[in-house]
Amino acid sequence: MRIFRPFPGRAEEVGVRGVGAQDPTPVQRTTLLVGNPNVGKSLLFKNLTSRYVTVSNIPGTTVEIVRAKANFNGRQIEVVDTPGVNDLSPRSEDGRVTRGVLDQYADATIVQVADAKNLRRALLLTLQLSELQRPTVLVLNMFDELEQRGGKIDIQRLSEILGIPVVATVALRNQGTGALIAALQHAQELRDLNVPFTEARTEYERNRRRLERVNEILAETYSIAQPDHAALGVRLGFWAMHPVRGLAFLAAVLFAVFWFVGLFGAGTLVDGLEIGVFEHHLNPAAIRLVDGLVPFPHDHQVAGVDYVISLPATPAHDVELGSVQRDVIGTTYVMADAPLTGWDQVQRYVHDFLVGDYGVITMALSYAFAIVLPIVTTFFLVFGILEDSGYFPRMAIMVNRLFRLMGLNGKAVLPMVLGLGCDTMATMTTRILETRKERLVTTMLLALAVPCSAQLGVLLALMATLAPGGAVVWLGIVIGVIVLVGWLTAKVVGGEGSDFILEIPPMRRPQLSNVLVKTTSRLNWYLREVIPLFVAGTAVLFFLDAFHLLETIGRVMEPLVTGWLGLPREMANAFLVGFMRRDFGAVYILDAATGPAAVLGPLQILVAMITITLFMPCFANFLMIAKEHGMRVAWRMAAFIFPFAFLVGGIVHYVGRWLTNI
Amino acid sequence: MADEYLTCPFCGFEFAKEDTLCHHGCPLGAMCHLMRCPNCQYEFAEKPQAVSWLGGLMRKRRKPAVELPEDVMSVRELRPGERARVLCLGAGSTDRHNSLAVFGLVPGAEVLLVQHQPSCVIWVGETELALDPAIAREVLVERQDRDSVVAQ
Numbered sequence: 099m100r101i102f103r104p105f106p107g108r109a110e111e112v113g114v115r116g117v118g119a120q121d122p123t124p125v126q127r128t129t130l131l132v133g134n135p136n137v138g139k140s141l142l143f144k145n146l147t148s149r150y151v152t153v154s155n156i157p158g159t160t161v162e163i164v165r166a167k168a169n170f171n172g173r174q175i176e177v178v179d180t181p182g183v184n185d186l187s188p189r190s191e192d193g194r195v196t197r198g199v200l201d202q203y204a205d206a207t208i209v210q211v212a213d214a215k216n217l218r219r220a221l222l223l224t225l226q227l228s229e230l231q232r233p234t235v236l237v238l239n240m241f242d243e244l245e246q247r248g249g250k251i252d253i254q255r256l257s258e259i260l261g262i263p264v265v266a267t268v269a270l271r272n273q274g275t276g277a278l279i280a281a282l283q284h285a286q287e288l289r290d291l292n293v294p295f296t297e298a299r300t301e302y303e304r305n306r307r308r309l310e311r312v313n314e315i316l317a318e319t320y321s322i323a324q325p326d327h328a329a330l331g332v333r334l335g336f337w338a339m340h341p342v343r344g345l346a347f348l349a350a351v352l353f354a355v356f357w358f359v360g361l362f363g364a365g366t367l368v369d370g371l372e373i374g375v376f377e378h379h380l381n382p383a384a385i386r387l388v389d390g391l392v393p394f395p396h397d398h399q400v401a402g403v404d405y406v407i408s409l410p411a412t413p414a415h416d417v418e419l420g421s422v423q424r425d426v427i428g429t430t431y432v433m434a435d436a437p438l439t440g441w442d443q444v445q446r447y448v449h450d451f452l453v454g455d456y457g458v459i460t461m462a463l464s465y466a467f468a469i470v471l472p473i474v475t476t477f478f479l480v481f482g483i484l485e486d487s488g489y490f491p492r493m494a495i496m497v498n499r500l501f502r503l504m505g506l507n508g509k510a511v512l513p514m515v516l517g518l519g520c521d522t523m524a525t526m527t528t529r530i531l532e533t534r535k536e537r538l539v540t541t542m543l544l545a546l547a548v549p550c551s552a553q554l555g556v557l558l559a560l561m562a563t564l565a566p567g568g569a570v571v572w573l574g575i576v577i578g579v580i581v582l583v584g585w586l587t588a589k590v591v592g593g594e595g596s597d598f599i600l601e602i603p604p605m606r607r608p609q610l611s612n613v614l615v616k617t618t619s620r621l622n623w624y625l626r627e628v629i630p631l632f633v634a635g636t637a638v639l640f641f642l643d644a645f646h647l648l649e650t651i652g653r654v655m656e657p658l659v660t661g662w663l664g665l666p667r668e669m670a671n672a673f674l675v676g677f678m679r680r681d682f683g684a685v686y687i688l689d690a691a692t693g694p695a696a697v698l699g700p701l702q703i704l705v706a707m708i709t710i711t712l713f714m715p716c717f718a719n720f721l722m723i724a725k726e727h728g729m730r731v732a733w734r735m736a737a738f739i740f741p742f743a744f745l746v747g748g749i750v751h752y753v754g755r756w757l758t759n760i
Numbered sequence: 761m762a763d764e765y766l767t768c769p770f771c772g773f774e775f776a777k778e779d780t781l782c783h784h785g786c787p788l789g790a791m792c793h794l795m796r797c798p799n800c801q802y803e804f805a806e807k808p809q810a811v812s813w814l815g816g817l818m819r820k821r822r823k824p825a826v827e828l829p830e831d832v833m834s835v836r837e838l839r840p841g842e843r844a845r846v847l848c849l850g851a852g853s854t855d856r857h858n859s860l861a862v863f864g865l866v867p868g869a870e871v872l873l874v875q876h877q878p879s880c881v882i883w884v885g886e887t888e889l890a891l892d893p894a895i896a897r898e899v900l901v902e903r904q905d906r907d908s909v910v911a912q
Contacts, residue, residue, distance in 0.1 A: 184859075184862035184863065185858065185859075185862040187858075213886075215886045216885065216886040216887055218864050218885050218886070219862065219863065219864055219885075219887065222862065222864075300854045300858075301854070301858050302854040302857040302858040302861055303854075305858060305861045305862065305866075306861060306866050306867075309861065309864070309866055322886075336874070339875065339878075339879075339881060339890075340875065341875075341877040341878050344878070491890070494890070495878060495879040495881065495890045496878055498878060498879045498890075498892065499878060499879075502892075507892065508879065508890070597856050597859065597892060597895055598879065598890070598891065598892035598895070599856075599859055599860060599863070599889065599890070599891055599892075599895065600889070600890040601863065601887055601888070601889055601890075602881070602888040602889065602890055604888075
C-alpha cells in the first residue's frame with residue numbers, strides 16, 4: 099500500500115491510463131471512493147483491495163489519501179480512498195482535498211459510498227457529483243442498519259432517477275462487494291437532475307436548491323417507520339452525553355483505561371516481561387553470548403531476582419498469584435586482576451555497547467520491549483475499542499465548554515485523546531481541525547503536556563511510589579498548564595476559531611477483529627518508529643559515558659538540575675535523553691526512584707515527573723510539527739517548551755519545599 | 761443606519777440616529793455614547809447601559825431584539841423531546857449556514873431536540889448533531905406537536 103499526500107503533481111501518479119495503446123474501458127479506470135464521513139469508505143476499500151487502512155467510528159479519520167491495486171474481473175485496477183466530505187461545491191473548504199483528488203484522476207470511475215440510513219445527505223453529494231459528469235456508481239452501505247430501523251429504499255427507482263447503478267452493501271460483513279465490482283462495468287454518468295439554480299448566488303443557496311430536489315427524490319424512493327429509540331446502544335449513547343450521567347460515564351471510562359493500561363499493562367505485563375523474561379532469561383543469555391564472542395577477563399556478579407506474578411485490584415493492592423526467584427547475572431561486573439591489553443580494551447567497549455549499563459540489548463531493547471511495548475499495546479487496545487464504539491464524539495460534547503477557553507472547541511478532544519496514545523500520530527490528525535489557530539494550539543498542547551502512552555505508563559508507575567495526593571497534584575498541575583498555555587497560545591496566535599458543529603455517530607458494539615487488526619497495525623508503526631530511536635539514544639548515552647562526557651554534561655547542567663530543581667546530579671542524564679524521547683527520560687527517573695539504587699525522595703520524584711511530562715515528546719514529534727507547520731514554528735515551540743518545563747519544575751520544587759517546611 | 765430612530769426623552773422629538781447633532785468632529789469620538797437631540801439640544805444616553813455586572817448576572821436572558829411570533833423560538837428554547845420545523849438559520853456567515861446545510865439543517869427541515877447541556881444536541885433527519893449553544897441560539901424554529909419520543 100502506498101500512501102501519499104494530496105497533489106503530488108507527478109504525471110506518472112495519475113491513473114492507469116496510457117499503460118497500453120487501447121482505449122480505456124470502464125473496468126480499467128481508476129476507482130475513486132467518495133462519500134460523507136463515517137459511511138464505511140475505508141472498510142469498503144479494505145474489502146475491495148484486501149489492504150488494511152485504519153477504520154474507525156469517528157468522522158474524519160482518513161486524513162491521508164490511500165490507494166492500492168486490486169484485481170477486478172481479471173484486470174488490475176487502482177482503488178483510491180478519499181477523506182469523507184459533506185460538501186463538494188467549488189468554494190467549500192470542506193471538500194478541498196477530495197476535489198483535488200477528483201481533478202487529479204480526471205477519468206476515474208467514481209464510487210459514491212452512502213450511509214443507507216442517511217440518504218438525504220448522500221444525495222446532496224450525489225447532486226454535486228452529477229455536475230462533474232463522470233461515470234458513477236452509488237453504493238448504499240450499512241443497508242442492514244437501515245432495515246433494522248424499519249427503513250426501505252426503492253433501489254430500482256433510485257437507479258432509474260439517477261441513471262446510474264445503485265448497489266446495497268454491508269461492508270462490515272463484506273456483503274455486496276461482488277455486486278459492486280460487477281456494477282463498476284456499468285458505471286454511467288449521472289442524469290441531469292434539473293436543479294433550479296436560478297438566483298442562487300452563494301453556495302448555501304445552491305445547496306438549499308439541491309436539497310429541495312433531494313427531497314423530491316426521497317419522496318419517491320425512501321420510507322422509514324417511526325424510529326424506535328429503545329435500543330441499548332441509543333440509551334448508552336444518550337447517557338454518555340448527559341450532563342451528570344455523562345460525567346459519571348467519563349469517570350468510569352477513565353478508570354477502566356487507568357486500570358487496564360496503568361495497572362494491568364504497566365504493572366503485571368511490564369513485570370512479566372522486564373523481570374520474568376528479560377532479567378531472568380534474555381539478559382543473562384545475551385551476556386553469556388557476548389562474553390563468548392568478545393572475551394576479556396571479567397566476572398559478572400550474580401544476584402537473586404524475585405519475580406512476583408500479581409494482578410492489580412486497586413491502585414494500592416495487588417493479588418499475588420505466585421513468585422519465582424532466580425539467581426542471575428546482571429550488567430555489573432568486576433575486572434580480573436590482570437591489566438587489560440589494548441585488544442582487551444576494544445573488546446570491552448564492544449561488550450559494554452551490547453550488554454553494559456547503556457547496552458543496546460540490556461537497555462534499549464529491554465526498555466522498548468519490556469516497558470514500552472506492553473503499555474502501548476494495552477493502550478491501543480482500549481483506544482481501539484473506545485474509538486469503534488463511537489464514544490469520542492460524545493466526549494467532545496462534554497468538554498466543549500472547557501476547550502472554548504483555549505480558543506478551541508470540542509472537536510479538538512479527538513487529537514488530544516489520540517495524543518495519549520502517540521503525540522506524533524496525533525499531531526498529524528490535527529489536520530481535521532478547521533482553522534490554523536486551532537491546529538497550532540492543539541499541536542502546542544500535544545507537544546507540551548499530553549503524555550503519550552509510553553510515557554503515561556511510566557508516569558503511572560512513578561505515581562504508585564507517591565502517596566495518592568501526589569497523583570492528584572501532578573494531574574492538577576498538568577491540567578492547569580494545559581488550560582493556561584492553551585489560553586496564552588490562542589492569544590498569541592490570534593485568528594478565528596471555528597463553529598462547533600459535530601456529527602455524532604451511533605454507539606456500536608466494537609468488532610473484535612477490527613480492533614485487533616487496528617492495534618497490530620498501530621503497534622507495527624510504533625515499534626518501527628520507536629526502536630531505532632531507542633537504540634540511537636542508548637548509543638549516544640554509551641559514547642558520552644565511554645568518553646566521560648556524561649560527567650561533563652552533568653556538571654554543566656548541575657546548577658539547573660541540582661540548584662533549581664533540587665535533584666541529584668545523575669538526573670541530568672534523564673533530561674539529556676529526555677530531549678530525544680521524554681518517555682525514555684521518564685524510565686530513567688523511574689529507575690532512579692524505584693531501582694536498586696533509589697536516590698529520589700517523594701518531592702524530588704514529583705518535581706522530576708512534572709519536568710519530564712512537560713518536555714517535547716520525542717524527536718519524531720518535532721519533525722512532525724516541522725512537517726505540518728514549518729521549521730520556524732517547530733523551533734519556536736521547542737524554544738518555549740524546554741525552558742518552560744524547567745520553569746514549572748523549579749516552581750514546584752520551591753513551593754513544595756516551602757510547604758513541607760511550614 | 762438610517763432606519764434607527766430615537767426619541768428625545770426631554771422634548772419627545774423623534775429623529776434618526778444619524779441626525780444626532782454631535783455626530784462629527786467631536787474629540788470624544790467613539791468614546792462618547794451620548795446623543796444630542798437636534799430639537800432641544802438635550803444630551804442623553806442612547807440606551808440605559810447595565811452598569812452593574814451584578815445586574816447583568818441577575819437578568820436571566822437578554823430579550824431578543826425582535827419580537828417573535830408566539831410559536832417561533834430559537835432551538836435553545838425547545839424542551840428535550842420536542843419536535844420543531846426550522847424557519848431560518850439566523851445571523852452568522854453563509855459559511856456557517858452552509859456547514860449546517862450539508863447536515864440537512866436548512867429551513868423546512870424537521871429537528872428533534874435531545875438535550876441542551878453540556879452542548880446542544882439535535883436530530884436532523886437521521887443525523888444526530890451536536891451544536892455549540894451559541895449557534896443553537898441563532899436557529900429559529902416553529903414548534904410541532906409535543907409528543908416526546910426520545911428514550912429518557
